[in-house]
Amino acid sequence: MNEVIELLLQHRSIRKYEDRPLSDEQIRFIVESAQAASTSSYMQAYSIIGVRNKEKKQRLAELSGHQPYVEANGHFFIFCADFYRHTVIAEMEEANMTDSLESTEKFMVAVIDAALAAQNAAVAAESMGLGICYIGGLRNNLEEVAKLLNTPKYVIPLFGMTVGYPVHEPGKKPRLPLAHIYHEDAYNQDEETYKKQLQQYNQTIKHYYTERTGGARTDTWTGQMAQALSQPTRMYMKKFVEQQGMNKR
Amino acid sequence: MNEVIELLLQHRSIRKYEDRPLSDEQIRFIVESAQAASTSSYMQAYSIIGVRNKEKKQRLAELSGHQPYVEANGHFFIFCADFYRHTVIAEMEEANMTDSLESTEKFMVAVIDAALAAQNAAVAAESMGLGICYIGGLRNNLEEVAKLLNTPKYVIPLFGMTVGYPVHEPGKKPRLPLAHIYHEDAYNQDEETYKKQLQQYNQTIKHYYTERTGGARTDTWTGQMAQALSQPTRMYMKKFVEQQGMNKR
Structure with missing residues (x-):
């Protein structure tokens, strides 16, 4: 590096x-x-x-x-x-x-x-x-x-x-797992893998917010996204x- | 720097x-x-x-x-x-x-x-x-x-x-004059200033191509843009x- x-x-x-x-x-x-x-x-x-x-x-x-x-x-x-x-x-x-x-x-x-x-x-x-x-x-x-x-x-x-x-x-806000953003030779459309990665990532994000706010926030990333994208802006x-x-x- | x-x-x-x-x-x-x-x-x-x-x-x-x-x-x-x-x-x-x-x-x-x-x-x-x-x-x-x-x-x-x-x-291909790209507090819509800047820039680009190609190319930037944008792609x-x-x- x-x-x-x-x-x-x-x-x-x-x-x-x-x-x-x-x-x-x-x-x-x-x-x-x-x-x-x-x-x-x-x-x-x-x-x-x-x-x-x-x-x-x-x-x-x-x-x-x-x-x-x-x-x-x-x-x-x-x-x-x-x-x-x-x-x-x-x-x-x-x-x-x-x-x-x-x-x-x-x-x-x-x-x-x-x-x-x-x-x-x-x-x-x-x-x-x-x-x-x-x-x-x-x-x-x-x-x-x-x-x-x-x-x-x-x-x-x-x-x-x-x-x-x-x-x-x-x-520093944690990013999606590299394997979720980066594919090789073709797009990985396997929905099950995607869901598993998202669930893992949710744990990371929950931990991040819990640590930063002393437990006041326990958001997940998919929860944030669902909320934000349910409201057209x-x-x-x-x-x-x-x-x-x-x-x- | x-x-x-x-x-x-x-x-x-x-x-x-x-x-x-x-x-x-x-x-x-x-x-x-x-x-x-x-x-x-x-x-x-x-x-x-x-x-x-x-x-x-x-x-x-x-x-x-x-x-x-x-x-x-x-x-x-x-x-x-x-x-x-x-x-x-x-x-x-x-x-x-x-x-x-x-x-x-x-x-x-x-x-x-x-x-x-x-x-x-x-x-x-x-x-x-x-x-x-x-x-x-x-x-x-x-x-x-x-x-x-x-x-x-x-x-x-x-x-x-x-x-x-x-x-x-x-x-390194020369860029537009900084004053043409960067405005302060409001957009500079003065068409005459814009045209003068573009004409100056054309001289820079012409010189760049002439030098690089031993005179084979004498394009201007506005000429290149006119050609490229006349053909919808x-x-x-x-x-x-x-x-x-x-x-x-």
């Missing part, structure tokens, strides 16, 4: 930060690292918005489900799927890209590009001793977020990322994405 | 590898690093399939647009969006998840989860001196890929990743994803 892999394995989400903004140099390293990630067919179909403005951060914290660390951090990044610049190119080059840009395939390209860039940003931040937390809650109300950030058509804010100097060191998303011009055909 | 950021900035796609398989330990480090990435609401909505079988690799190389490095590498990983295990959980926990699982929101969750995991895998591989290349060509024919890998419903193979010992050191994707049970509502 080398130091980079050690860093990756040490990851945990940090939700409490010192009141200390990132330096311009730190921000630049983070964005340059994001840009260095692979990009589908060189399309670079994403953008990053860094939020410094205090009122905007407050509003974004409200919109993201009142998570205080969206407001109180060293810097708040928002990663967007972005084909807007390609529509500018369509004009410059007199090309018709509509069918392409509106396709589910290109929507996937943009989401994947943005996520690869984001994970490089996360690793870069953590390598500088900073902590990070992805903010999926940003998708609670993208209509409002888009207005606040003035994002044009063909841009979809996907998630936020808080970055800052950590003031806590939370436990953000069902406006299909329409919103289509209104932005993507995932339509 | 620290060594991790240096590693991230050194990234380039490697398309030629020694005939030398990855060790089980290397594969394990790569998958464990992938698993350590953040995951939306702890959902872990992805899977990884590693392909060792020679015939399958050959077939996947054909299906991905006859890219020889899909066959000739140290290991071939395939990253999948995956809510299949959650359908097993629905059964175990007697929960109804259909609306959730079929939503565009959850499709995005799974694609983002898979991409974050993949980029950690890429960084882990590169930290061990290995080279990587993402294979978006896997999406040329997902119907066939899914059959070959035996993936069930609620699983979508998103892209491949070849990993191995590099035998070439290609140039993989237009079966919307239907395929819906057939797999995702992105439907």
Whole structure:
């Protein structure tokens, strides 16, 4: 094991930060690292918005489900799927890209590009001793977020990322057994094996919560998942994405 | 700048590898690093399939647009969006998840989860001196890929990743100007600024290709994008994803 892999394995989400903004140099390293990630067919179909403005951060914290660390951090990044610049190119080059840009395939390209860039940003931040937390809650109300950030058509804010100097060191949440996530040569569809792995994993998770909360929480993972997925959320998303011009055909 | 950021900035796609398989330990480090990435609401909505079988690799190389490095590498990983295990959980926990699982929101969750995991895998591989290349060509024919890998419903193979010992050191493709990708406090919609940045970037790219090919190629980036995006590709994707049970509502 080398130091980079050690860093990756040490990851945990940090939700409490010192009141200390990132330096311009730190921000630049983070964005340059994001840009260095692979990009589908060189399309670079994403953008990053860094939020410094205090009122905007407050509003974004409200919109993201009142998570205080969206407001109180060293810097708040928002990663967007972005084909807007390609529509500018369509004009410059007199090309018709509509069918392409509106396709589910290109929507996937943009989401994947943005996520690869984001994970490089996360690793870069953590390598500088900073902590990070992805903010999926940003998708609670993208209509409002888009207005606040003035994002044009063909841009979809996907998630936020808080970055800052950590003031806590939370436990590392155990992941699914490797054999459950990783298959060789073909997908393992054996439902019985799957169930056994999940039951074992439930024991791990129960133990983790019991230890951390002195017995107050005894959740299992499958219980958490059943609860979360029984309640459909953000069902406006299909329409919103289509209104932005993507995932339509 | 620290060594991790240096590693991230050194990234380039490697398309030629020694005939030398990855060790089980290397594969394990790569998958464990992938698993350590953040995951939306702890959902872990992805899977990884590693392909060792020679015939399958050959077939996947054909299906991905006859890219020889899909066959000739140290290991071939395939990253999948995956809510299949959650359908097993629905059964175990007697929960109804259909609306959730079929939503565009959850499709995005799974694609983002898979991409974050993949980029950690890429960084882990590169930290061990290995080279990587993402294979978006896997999406040329997902119907066939899914059959070959035996993936069930609620699983979508998103892209491949070849990993191995590099035998070439290609140039680093210049990225868009940082100011074009990164905005502060709001999205910069000023079309004129955008066009100027793109024209400057075109000069950078032209120079890059001219230098590398002794003048044989003089592409611009906007020219490449116009050509690529004028031809809609993989237009079966919307239907395929819906057939797999995702992105439907």
